[in-house]
Amino acid sequence: MNGETRLLAPLVPTRGYFPDFLTPPEGLHGIGEALEAVRATPVERLHAELSRLPSARPLPAWIQAMREGESRPLGRLAGVLHSYYEAAVAPYWPRVRARVEADRASRGRALVDGGADQLLGSLPPTMRWRSPVLEVDYPVDRDLHLHGRGLLLLPSFFCRGAPVTFHNPDLTPVLVYPIERTAPRVVPPPVPAHSLGRLVGRTRSAILHGIGGGCTTSELARRVDVSLASASQHATVLREAGLLLTLRQGNAVLHTLTPLGAALLRGAEPEEYERPA
Structure with a gap:
């Protein structure tokens, strides 16, 4: 897995911007459809989003080639993402999914009991609902205006600290927020x-x-x-x-x-x- 981690590190830094195309909405339907969507990313979007990556260090040659529209590096990226998923996510998926589904049930219950106000008020402390504005502890100062569009709330096992959203404000408004954790690590304890x-x-x-x-x-x-x-x-x-x-x-x-x-x-x-x- 170390090789995959080194290859992905320039694209997904521990802090700051990472390209929107890496989190396609098709991911809701599974890893297979998500990777197909990644492979189908238009060249113009690849160039625009990869060009926003921090320039403190030169990008690896294969990422530069992908930014310029070469198809083979994009296929390589999909392969690396799949390998990382198999090693780092799939073995723990039942535990991850259980945590996410529990959070979804809790938010759904808040919505049924008290409507949108109670749902938004039930979100983690990093988000504060002061109608008509949802304030979020975000790494940078920015405003996201819905302009009549809905807001998709996505609980995430892997999101740490501050919630995240797409960099491009024209994409479907999505707010990914960290779920509550009752255990310090992913590996489930043995069942007695x-x-x-x-x-x-x-x-x-x-x-x-x-x-x-x-x-x-x-x-x-x-x-x-x-x-x-x-x-x-x-x-x-x-x-x-x-x-x-x-x-x-x-x-x-x-x-x-x-x-x-x-x-x-x-x-x-x-x-x-x-x-x-």
């Missing part, structure tokens, strides 16, 4: 064998089915018709087994299924959820 052994019985099966798109412990107790203490205890066992996630939302907690939990309900084999399409 005794936890898996306890995952039997009607009540826990009903708990998994009752969570649906996300619910609080009180709601879960009502859906499954058990006491609040029982619902909390069963949720703890399922969480220890890696089948659900729990996020704090105000004075309550919100439970959501992990990909493993959802796969268990579908009766899927592990291979069906360990790697994204």
Whole structure:
């Protein structure tokens, strides 16, 4: 992976600008479609965006060639991105996706409970909703005017610190923000064998089915018709087994299924959820 990291470093610095074409909207549909979109980037856009990279150091020859419209370097970039994805992202994808889906469930619940004001007010502290302006702790001073366009909010496991958006204001307005983290690293801890052994019985099966798109412990107790203490205890066992996630939302907690939990309900084999399409 070190080779891929060295090749990508000039394009994606740890701080500051990186080209918009590296994060195409097709990425929502998987790595395959994202890389196809990267390969299809028009020459004019490549030249404009790559020319904005910092000039403190000369760009590698293959990036300069890509900026001038040569097709082979663009194919090389797609290959390097795929190799990096396979090494650094795919092995941990269930954990990453579970965190992102939990955040989406929390924001969706805020929207349903209190509309757009509550949704925007529920975002991390780096973003502050003061209607009609969303203030964001951003690395540079800039304004993004929507002009009637919607704002796509994207929770990201890999976004650290300040949220990010496209450099080009004419692109679809997107705000990528960091999700809350309850663990310091991506690698999931091993699941205790005794936890898996306890995952039997009607009540826990009903708990998994009752969570649906996300619910609080009180709601879960009502859906499954058990006491609040029982619902909390069963949720703890399922969480220890890696089948659900729990996020704090105000004075309550919100439970959501992990990909493993959802796969268990579908009766899927592990291979069906360990790697994204």
